[in-house]
Amino acid sequence: MHRVVITGAGTINPLGHCVAATFEAMREGRCGIGPLDIRDVDRLSIKIGGQVRDYDPHERFNRQQQALYDRFTQFTMIAAKEAIEQSGLEFTGALAAESGVVFGTSGGGLTTQDENYRAVYEEGKNRVHPFIVPKLMNNAAASHVSMTWNLKGPSFTVATACASSNHAMGQAFWLVRNGAARAMVTGGSESMLCFGGVKAWEGLRVMSRDACRPFSANRNGMVQGEGAGVFVFEEYEHARARGANILAEVVGFSMTSDAADIVMPSQQGAARAMAGALRDAGIDAGQVEYINAHGTGTAANDKTECAAVANVFGAHADKVMISSTKSMHGHLIGGTGAVELLAVVMALKDGVVAPTIGYQEPDPECALDVVPNEAREAKVTYALSNAFAFGGLNAVLALKKM
Amino acid sequence: MTENVKNRVIRIIAEQALIAPGDVAMDQSLEDLSIDSMALVEAIFAIEEEFDIQVPFNANEPDKSEFDISTVATIVAAVEMLVAEQKA
Numbered sequence: 001m002h003r004v005v006i007t008g009a010g011t012i013n014p015l016g017h018c019v020a021a022t023f024e025a026m027r028e029g030r031c032g033i034g035p036l037d038i039r040d041v042d043r044l045s046i047k048i049g050g051q052v053r054d055y056d057p058h059e060r061f062n063r064q065q066q067a068l069y070d071r072f073t074q075f076t077m078i079a080a081k082e083a084i085e086q087s088g089l090e091f092t093g094a095l096a097a098e099s100g101v102v103f104g105t106s107g108g109g110l111t112t113q114d115e116n117y118r119a120v121y122e123e124g125k126n127r128v129h130p131f132i133v134p135k136l137m138n139n140a141a142a143s144h145v146s147m148t149w150n151l152k153g154p155s156f157t158v159a160t161a162c163a164s165s166n167h168a169m170g171q172a173f174w175l176v177r178n179g180a181a182r183a184m185v186t187g188g189s190e191s192m193l194c195f196g197g198v199k200a201w202e203g204l205r206v207m208s209r210d211a212c213r214p215f216s217a218n219r220n221g222m223v224q225g226e227g228a229g230v231f232v233f234e235e236y237e238h239a240r241a242r243g244a245n246i247l248a249e250v251v252g253f254s255m256t257s258d259a260a261d262i263v264m265p266s267q268q269g270a271a272r273a274m275a276g277a278l279r280d281a282g283i284d285a286g287q288v289e290y291i292n293a294h295g296t297g298t299a300a301n302d303k304t305e306c307a308a309v310a311n312v313f314g315a316h317a318d319k320v321m322i323s324s325t326k327s328m329h330g331h332l333i334g335g336t337g338a339v340e341l342l343a344v345v346m347a348l349k350d351g352v353v354a355p356t357i358g359y360q361e362p363d364p365e366c367a368l369d370v371v372p373n374e375a376r377e378a379k380v381t382y383a384l385s386n387a388f389a390f391g392g393l394n395a396v397l398a399l400k401k402m
Numbered sequence: 403m404t405e406n407v408k409n410r411v412i413r414i415i416a417e418q419a420l421i422a423p424g425d426v427a428m429d430q431s432l433e434d435l436s437i438d439s440m441a442l443v444e445a446i447f448a449i450e451e452e453f454d455i456q457v458p459f460n461a462n463e464p465d466k467s468e469f470d471i472s473t474v475a476t477i478v479a480a481v482e483m484l485v486a487e488q489k490a
Contacts, residue, residue: 045456203443203447204461205443205446205459205460205461206442206460206461206462207460208460208462209460219462220460220462220466221460221461221462221465262440263440264439264440298461298462299461299463300462305417
């Protein structure tokens with residue numbers, strides 16, 4: 001069993017185009033959710049989202065790259081570049097053969113599908129660009145990262161809806177811990193903020209029309225976001241030998257399935273996943289100071305998640321801080337766990353716990369310390385990051401300060 | 403009008419409750435009819451399609467909605483109102 005540490009982080013999300021900007025926004029409790037700026041927004045009843053703003057793909061990618069990179073791949077490439085550069089790793093020789101990529105996404109190239117269905121159905125075109133298939137496939141992002149940085153070990157994509165990134169990072173953690181890989185580039189990406197993507201979510205009637213207010217009694221649903229988070233997970237001795245800057249240690253991971261309902265969450269499934277991550281890390285609930293919640297802002301998730309935390313943490317539940325950064329960046333679906341892991345890294349490394357913003361009214365069913373509205377300075381040694389997906393698939397990571 | 407609003411709404415509710423329209427009573431709640439949150443969202447979608455109307459309903463705050471879902475009768479009344487309003 002090898003120890004696994006994080007030696008690089010990168011992101012582009014509604015709060016910023018890099019990790020430093022995202023940390024700053026999280027510290028200040030800034031909201032990245034606003035009016036959607038997409039085609040046919042007037043035909044949507046949900047008109048807000050956490051979009052990546054001030055982003056021009058032409059400034060980042062050449063024409064050939066844009067022909068192959070859906071927006072979710074573009075976000076991944078930007079985040080991967082930042083993470084790999086920070087790690088200082090060069091993937092050549094034996095290290096390249098022992099390093100891979102595992103990413104989470106739910107919709108993959110959904111924007112590409114949306115645009116091209118529109119072309120053939122609405123506009124009646126009988127021809128689409130030759131690279132639509134390699135552009136829309138869910139593994140496009142993982143493959144382009146592997147190709148660009150010469151990662152020749154195990155690479156694949158995980159799709160478990162809202163838990164995709166956590167499941168992906170859990171696989172990366174296990175691959176390095178078990179010795180199947182020396183380093184893994186991992187995380188996730190999502191870009192579903194197109195007409196068809198938002199329209200599908202509208203149908204479920206769980207989306208808020210005004211804001212994401214996790215744990216607040218007046219919460220009225222989730223808000224969708226987009227973006228990517230990417231990390232370099234590296235075997236500890238390898239990182240130490242080369243004097244790498246270590247951001248945090250990944251110490252535990254657990255996956256469970258509710259085996260119950262396709263959309264309604266289960267307290268038991270969530271609790272088993274948190275307890276499993278603690279067990280895998282070899283720590284007690286009482287040692288955890290911070291939980292980055294799944295905290296979607298729906299009536300169902302937040303009360304179920306709080307009940308699960310109370311169940312696992314017992315009396316310590318009143319002392320542990322739990323916040324949902326979805327209040328700031330929205331729900332990045334398959335990419336959400338990766339961007340949220342940044343809040344965990346910030347808590348461990350900088351001693352700043354990101355807040356749950358938009359918190360207005362206490363809810364007796366969510367009576368925990370949700371770090372309302374303002375970031376808090378606190379020494380955090382152990383933290384959990386929760387993700388509970390539609391379909392009842394749960395994935396929880398445990399991290400430790402280095 | 404070939405069929406009144408009441409009968410058309412009852413038909414949609416009966417379909418979700420997996421019973422015959424004749425077995426739906428006006429004073430029954432959705433719980434009485436074993437209609438869960440997913441079946442409710444499907445029923446509202448079917449109502450919107452049937453009457454070509456927009457139903458204001460958020461599953462996170464069903465009680466706050468102007469669309470009163472407490473009984474079959476209140477649902478029928480709410481649909482009648484929306485049909486009248488949205489025709490105007």
